[in-house]
Amino acid sequence: MTATAHDVIIAELPALLPRLWRYGLVLSRDHATAEDLVQATCVRALERSSQFAVGTRLDRWLFSILRSIWINQLRAQKIRAGHGLIDAEEALVIEGAEQIETNIFAAQVFRQVQMLPETQRETVFLVYVEGLTYQEAASVLNVPPGTIMSRLAAARLKLRNLREQAGEGFQEK
């Protein structure tokens, strides 16, 4: 018996929840909105399960849905409510003292990424964090691949500036 799209979504979505939340957080820069985005994405994914092609990447499909909800619904609300940047350290609070050293640096990097304008920020996130190819990112973001490249170039330069301002010597590990 072949699985229906609905079955696949029910089975595989739970494992993807943290990544969806993370994307929601990168987009909205607000914890409550990120959770709202995840919930709304789950609802819509199940409602539109017939539109998912079994065998294709579920995560990419869900990212598109989440983004669409952000753009069309929640972003306007959030702008009206006047939310600002979330505190980078707050976002990275994790138990375990051994994590602290990593976290301070991670917090700095995260803060810098969150300072990027939204289009650059989400392009950096999809390509450099979620590992989408330029073509996949272009598809999720509904832009030509050329735009992906120029955004990434602009983002790299901006991050470099931010790092220099922060006085960090940068080392690739």
Next chain:
Amino acid sequence: MVARSEDIGTDALLVAYLDGELEPKAHEELERRLRSDAALRARLTELAEGVRPIRASLDVLLKAAPRPRLEMAFASAVVKATRRDRRYRRLLVAAAAALLLLLGGAAGYFIAKPPAELLEEAGGDEDQWIDAVVGQMSLYDAASVAAIEVDETKQKAELAKVGQALNLYLSEPMVTLEGLTLKRAELLSFQGHQVAQLLYASDEHGPVELCIMAQPGGESEGEVESREGLNFIYWAAGGHRFLLIGAAPANRIDALADKVAARFGT
């Protein structure tokens, strides 16, 4: 892989090169250029920010994800979706409600805007209405309901609107219950009937909900029953059906119901 190199600007080209996204021919061509062009090499260095720290930092963030709440969000989406599918209805709703309760204890998840569709279903008997409300109530927890901020003016307006839709006079004295704080008054829909839903917070026990449906008939009296860890009682009077439900002791639900019945009784 991207289109031909002459289609895009130099920076974009260099970044595509760094990310391994150039077609082999374009990649080779650029490497040739880099070998002989110092300025181009300098530009490449400027753009060559390591992306691994970005990835590493955002991966740390994954560990901070509020998993129980996200799982709750998913479970509630499943309940909502299966309510629409008659094949699964009873079995999966029960399983999902149990799952929600299991997660509910530690999770503290609260849906800020309960979807009106949660109460929509085809069918006619008391049981389904109660099932739907039980499913919805099991998503709430005391702390989040208590945390809802009440705007007095807005609440008055909500009560007026809800009361009007149900042809009931929902003044403040009518809806004030001792030991409870009215947090929300909403108008939902069930099988085409309007349902007033008043959500209360309590200091002593879990949230309580009073639902009033504009539909005559139904059982005229009731006794406190229990389902999924919630106590509830339902009755009918004056062209309306009432359901009082909450994470509260049975005698408390009973006492509250007496009060409400006395106020709204014909």
